Amino acid sequence: MTTFWFLFLIGIRPILSLTEADLKRSLLSSAVYDPSVRPRINASHAVHVQLDVHVVYIVGLKEKESAFDQACFIYVSWRDEYLTWNTSDYGGLDSFVVQPSVVWTPDVTVYGRLDKRLGLEFGQVRVNSDGVVNTKFLGLLTTQCAMNSAHFPFDYQLCAFLLGSEIYSPKEVAMEIKSVVQLESSKNNPNWNLDNVRKIAEPPYYWQVQYCLQRKSLYLAVLYMVPTFMHAVLILISYIVPSEAGEKISFGVSLFLSFMVVLLQLNGDLPEMSTAVPALEIFFMLHMTSGVVSLVVSAISAYITHNNSQQTVSVNKVKDVSTATTNEKRRFPNVRQRFRDTSFLNRAGFVVSLSLILAANLVMFNAKLKSSGCT
Incomplete structure (x- = not known):
């Protein structure tokens, strides 16, 4: 009995490994998939990209440089019509993970970013069997913030940046910010309080994310x-x-x-x-x-x-004591x-x-x- 289970475990492991490897080869082969082509079978249809912005921590404001630093998650998801499969054909495998350079990824651009690159650098990409692709950006985002110091130190500062596509038009890639979430850790900055964060649509190209920061004036x-x-x-x-x-x-x-x-x-x-x-x-x-x-x-x-005092000393007249002690009001x-x-x-x-x-x-x-x- 022990020998049977040992042979069973040895035999099933390469089968699972080959199943996932076969799936990646069949979907991502250069003969059938081009990561530079938009993942739509009908080229006239737009790729709908959904963004979720999670504010993790407010690093602070560099007032001299008018720069706003924050740590954030930006979750990105879209549907790739070329990356679909039947899970029953691959042992129930419903998703796999690849590098972002292997599949098509949208060029999510942050306008107003003060770094060298305006685009977001994504981590690993998870591809699901229904074609939904998920990835995220996690890191420090430094953007421009036009400050107004008229009410310093009781001031509020409105910082904002734009999200959009630099290459594609809205008819090719339609981006939408689905939600903006303020995590509890974003309230731990000792100098600034994140009063609120919101999204504003600026059709047809961009979405704006606004941060309302209140200075802690104590x-x-x-x-x-x-x-x-x-x-x-x-x-x-x-x-x-x-x-x-x-x-x-x-x-x-x-x-x-x-x-x-x-x-x-x-x-x-x-x-x-x-x-x-x-x-x-x-x-x-x-x-x-x-x-x-x-x-x-x-x-x-x-x-x-x-x-x-000098004029008094120079006067040689001696006043009467009774006159000096009178409490008369002088009129000028x-x-x-x-x-x-x-x-x-x-x-x-x-x-x-x-x-x-x-x-x-x-x-x-x-x-x-x-x-x-x-x-």
């Missing part, structure tokens, strides 16, 4: 906005410091230098493009302007205080004399700085409000 908000708010509080406090104090100007200069340090860090994170001014940059510049106003007011107040006959009063300058500078700070916050609130999705 890191940038904590890194830049929170310290800037702290600087704004210190700028407003600087108006309380008396003009006679010599540290008032040095305090303002220190605040301005700290702004410059943050600005150097900010330049490395801001997108380098001239299409729009980022909201975060406007926010930061308005806060810097309020600091400059505070420093200018402090300098003018110190100058006025210094001049008044014109605006020029009013600007010589340091208290008025401090109040005016406080109002201007506070207005600039509120305007900066309004810019960020407007950017957050308007940036609510991709259009």
